[in-house]
Amino acid sequence: MPPPDVVLPECVTSAVSESSLLPELIDALRCLPGVGPKSAQRMAFYLLERDRDAGRHLASMMAAAMDRIGRCQSCRTLTEAQLCGICANPKRDQSLVCVVEGPSDVAAIEQATEFSGGYFVLGGRLSPLDGIGPEELELGLLQQRLAAGGVRELILAISPTIEGSATSHYIAEMAAAVKVPVTRIAHGVPLGGELEYVDGGTLAHAFCGRQPV
Amino acid sequence: MPPPDVVLPECVTSAVSESSLLPELIDALRCLPGVGPKSAQRMAFYLLERDRDAGRHLASMMAAAMDRIGRCQSCRTLTEAQLCGICANPKRDQSLVCVVEGPSDVAAIEQATEFSGGYFVLGGRLSPLDGIGPEELELGLLQQRLAAGGVRELILAISPTIEGSATSHYIAEMAAAVKVPVTRIAHGVPLGGELEYVDGGTLAHAFCGRQPV
Numbered sequence: 161m162p163p164p165d166v167v168l169p170e171c172v173t174s175a176v177s178e179s180s181l182l183p184e185l186i187d188a189l190r191c192l193p194g195v196g197p198k199s200a201q202r203m204a205f206y207l208l209e210r211d212r213d214a215g216r217h218l219a220s221m222m223a224a225a226m227d228r229i230g231r232c233q234s235c236r237t238l239t240e241a242q243l244c245g246i247c248a249n250p251k252r253d254q255s256l257v258c259v260v261e262g263p264s265d266v267a268a269i270e271q272a273t274e275f276s277g278g279y280f281v282l283g284g285r286l287s288p289l290d291g292i293g294p295e296e297l298e299l300g301l302l303q304q305r306l307a308a309g310g311v312r313e314l315i316l317a318i319s320p321t322i323e324g325s326a327t328s329h330y331i332a333e334m335a336a337a338v339k340v341p342v343t344r345i346a347h348g349v350p351l352g353g354e355l356e357y358v359d360g361g362t363l364a365h366a367f368c369g370r371q372p373v
Numbered sequence: 374m375p376p377p378d379v380v381l382p383e384c385v386t387s388a389v390s391e392s393s394l395l396p397e398l399i400d401a402l403r404c405l406p407g408v409g410p411k412s413a414q415r416m417a418f419y420l421l422e423r424d425r426d427a428g429r430h431l432a433s434m435m436a437a438a439m440d441r442i443g444r445c446q447s448c449r450t451l452t453e454a455q456l457c458g459i460c461a462n463p464k465r466d467q468s469l470v471c472v473v474e475g476p477s478d479v480a481a482i483e484q485a486t487e488f489s490g491g492y493f494v495l496g497g498r499l500s501p502l503d504g505i506g507p508e509e510l511e512l513g514l515l516q517q518r519l520a521a522g523g524v525r526e527l528i529l530a531i532s533p534t535i536e537g538s539a540t541s542h543y544i545a546e547m548a549a550a551v552k553v554p555v556t557r558i559a560h561g562v563p564l565g566g567e568l569e570y571v572d573g574g575t576l577a578h579a580f581c582g583r584q585p586v
Binding site: 180181182184185188189191192193194199201202203204205206207208209211212214215216217218219220221222223224225226227228229238239240262263264267283 | 393394395397398401402404405406407412414415416417418419420421422424425427428429430431432433434435436437438439440441442451452453475476477480496
């Protein structure tokens with residue numbers, strides 16, 4: 161039994177306030193990426209003191225999104241419909257298929273480029289040690305699409321990391337087996353990058369991949 | 374009528390994805406302080422792809438907190454009970470009352486100091502131009518507490534800004550009218566601050582407020 165004069169109620173059990181719901185909200189906010197204890201506390205106080213309506217709206221949107229957003233049956237990106245807007249859009253050229261790792265890559269490509277084909281979203285990279293094999297990435301679905309014909313170019317836009325390269329290689333072989341031409345986006349010195357600060361691997365890659373001007 | 378070949382469906386109407394719920398969630402996340410479009414997108418994708426349970430938990434905690442957390446009847450801090458843990462704790466010395474601007478100041482003082490008195494949380498600063506007068510800060514409640522007797526020291530821990538100083542001054546006069554001694558926390562050079570980088574106002578204040586060693 162602790163001695164009766166040991167009093168550490170507020171500062172330890174609920175360091176931030178005396179409500180139990182408030183520390184729980186602060187703790188729950190920490191599930192968001194990039195949010196630590198201080199930011200979580202600031203967010204909770206901000207919502208409670210300044211903008212409860214926005215907090216209620218966010219809570220309901222979040223609950224709805226977690227339950228209703230699934231994956232597109234064709235390209236596996238996040239959507240609440242059976243087919244995402246890109247797959248359902250008859251103006252997109254589905255004979256061009258761009259393979260990316262995640263839905264955020266789709267967003268980045270849509271914002272930066274004029275690409276008007278379709279996508280296939282892997283949801284990760286092959287990583288046998290973590291138990292991520294071709295089944296986890298739903299590569300069977302991609303294979304069906306390739307085998308069905310009608311794909312005139314498969315564009316690989318996968319990060320050039322070790323696992324990403326292995327994934328690209330696997331998919332390239334899969335496409336070669338059904339004679340679909342495969343390209344990958346260019347790797348090299350990023351625009352605005354100074355040569356002396358670019359890492360050696362990138363520079364060597366850029367050198368090998370030089371193009372006629 | 375726009376020409377029929379103008380096609381800007383995905384990139385403009387739902388730049389991030391083709392689900393309408395996803396852009397709405399990303400937009401709703403931007404109500405959080407310090408969260409811009411990029412962070413909001415990252416948070417939404419993270420929750421949807423990696424941790425839907427945490428997202429559901431956060432949504433339910435947030436909804437509950439927005440609806441159930443109110444203000445303590447005695448000190449006006451955020452709590453879901455009638456009295457907050459500090460006001461309800463018989464071991465806290467309620468004859469010492471520390472006046473702060475917001476609940477986050479209570480948290481900061483509780484974490485940094487050994488203060489074992491009570492609080493009064495203003496919820497802002499006097500700012501007549503913004504329509505914030507003594508009624509908005511519930512100063513009547515503080516006055517009742519002072520007039521009821523039993524307060525042996527009122528400690529002002531309000532930011533030394535122009536509005537904060539005006540608020541401190543107003544409260545000090547209120548306390549003087551009922552003969553309650555008032556102190557304010559020290560203003561001066563912060564610990565670890567180098568004199569040459571401290572602003573002139575703070576330095577002048579610290580000089581005037583010098584203390585015997």
